[in-house]
Amino acid sequence: MAGMLGTIEETLRVLRETMDDHRRSLAGESPPPVPAVPAAAPRRPAPRWLAEVGAELERAAGVQMSETIAQKLERVFAGSDDMTVDEWLRRVRRPGSLHPDLQLLIESLTTHETYFFRDLAQLKHLRSAILPRLIEDAKASGRRRIRLWSAGCSTGEEAYSLAVVALLALHEAGEGLIAQGRARPVPGWMVEVLGTDISGRALDIATAGVYGTGALSSFREAPPELLAYFPETADGKSRQVHDDLREIVRFKRFNLIETPLPIADCDVVACRNVLIYLTADSVRRVQAGLHHALRPGGCLLLGPTDSLAEPFRFDSHWIGSGIVHSRRPAA
Numbered sequence: 001m002a003g004m005l006g007t008i009e010e011t012l013r014v015l016r017e018t019m020d021d022h023r024r025s026l027a028g029e030s031p032p033p034v035p036a037v038p039a040a041a042p043r044r045p046a047p048r049w050l051a052e053v054g055a056e057l058e059r060a061a062g063v064q065m066s067e068t069i070a071q072k073l074e075r076v077f078a079g080s081d082d083m084t085v086d087e088w089l090r091r092v093r094r095p096g097s098l099h100p101d102l103q104l105l106i107e108s109l110t111t112h113e114t115y116f117f118r119d120l121a122q123l124k125h126l127r128s129a130i131l132p133r134l135i136e137d138a139k140a141s142g143r144r145r146i147r148l149w150s151a152g153c154s155t156g157e158e159a160y161s162l163a164v165v166a167l168l169a170l171h172e173a174g175e176g177l178i179a180q181g182r183a184r185p186v187p188g189w190m191v192e193v194l195g196t197d198i199s200g201r202a203l204d205i206a207t208a209g210v211y212g213t214g215a216l217s218s219f220r221e222a223p224p225e226l227l228a229y230f231p232e233t234a235d236g237k238s239r240q241v242h243d244d245l246r247e248i249v250r251f252k253r254f255n256l257i258e259t260p261l262p263i264a265d266c267d268v269v270a271c272r273n274v275l276i277y278l279t280a281d282s283v284r285r286v287q288a289g290l291h292h293a294l295r296p297g298g299c300l301l302l303g304p305t306d307s308l309a310e311p312f313r314f315d316s317h318w319i320g321s322g323i324v325h326s327r328r329p330a331a
């Protein structure tokens with residue numbers, strides 16, 4: 001294995017550095033100094049190993065090769081040749097769960113950027129129009145439960161935001177109580193939120209539920225009146241997720257291109273700013289899963305640049321700032 005990727009330890013070091021850069025940016029810290037960029041060299045034709053690694057990334061996680069990903073891979077695999085990368089691929093390729101080295105590579109290639117109450121206009125529409133209808137449906141069927149899935153939740157901010165919005169909507173529908181600025185369901189009602197991601201490291205942060213504060217932090221767009229769900233820590237440097245949310249939000253590692261799905265009968269599925277990293281084929285497969293996880297009438301929230309691969313399965317509505325998609329009852 002000598003010479004391969006400058007040894008696998010070297011690869012892992014580069015991957016860890018990339019993840020550390022990301023964690024620093026999440027914590028609002030300054031990045032380490034960027035080394036001077038050498039004058040641009042004429043671009044060499046892409047080596048065979050790059051195509052092979054790209055195919056493996058697509059097979060394992062649906063990831064679409066892009067110029068940025070190719071550049072990151074060239075950095076990780078610097079000094080390797082086709083044969084040594086073949087050997088690495090043979091080692092990490094396996095059916096079922098991802099090999100830890102492949103998992104680490106995927107984690108370092110995808111972006112984990114997220115923040116609380118991202119796309120506030122969409123969440124406001126969820127609170128004022130979509131959830132009231134779904135809560136009425138639940139009441140009519142005697143279900144008294146609202147279930148939401150944040151698919152590709154990264155470090156958890158989206159899942160916790162959905163939980164807050166659902167609690168508020170339930171209160172506004174006359175099915176909640178307010179205590180210390182936080183809405184809770186009346187007895188007999190349940191709100192359940194599942195956050196899933198392919199990245200175990202991102203999910204560790206999500207589960208810990210402690211986030212830095214400051215101008216560039218995850219709270220940068222959080223409405224001040226909702227911060228009661230995220231009290232400050234004793235040292236005043238962070239905010240932590242209140243137990244009211246911890247009780248209803250759980251996290252699970254899940255690769256969106258896999259089956260079986262981790263959840264069913266959802267009222268709302270959010271898969272925002274995830275599909276942009278996937279190939280068209282993978283998007284189709286993933287959306288079929290998201291559709292399957294929704295109850296008829298349930299709502300799919302996508303990112304601003306995402307579109308539906310199979311629009312006939314949904315009723316889509318323009319809400320001024322974007323589109324929401326409801327699963328057609330018979331589709």
Ligand SMILES: C[S@@+](CC[C@H](N)C(=O)[O-])C[C@H]1O[C@@H](n2cnc3c(N)ncnc32)[C@H](O)[C@@H]1O
Nearest residue numbers: 061111114152154197198199255256272273274
């Ligand atoms: C930019 S973040 C989006 C976070 C959040 N949904 C939001 O909009 O703020 C994209 C996330 O998608 C996850 N992801 C990418 N490919 C995935 C896959 N095949 N299965 C599950 N998660 C995936 C990444 O790990 C990353 O955390």
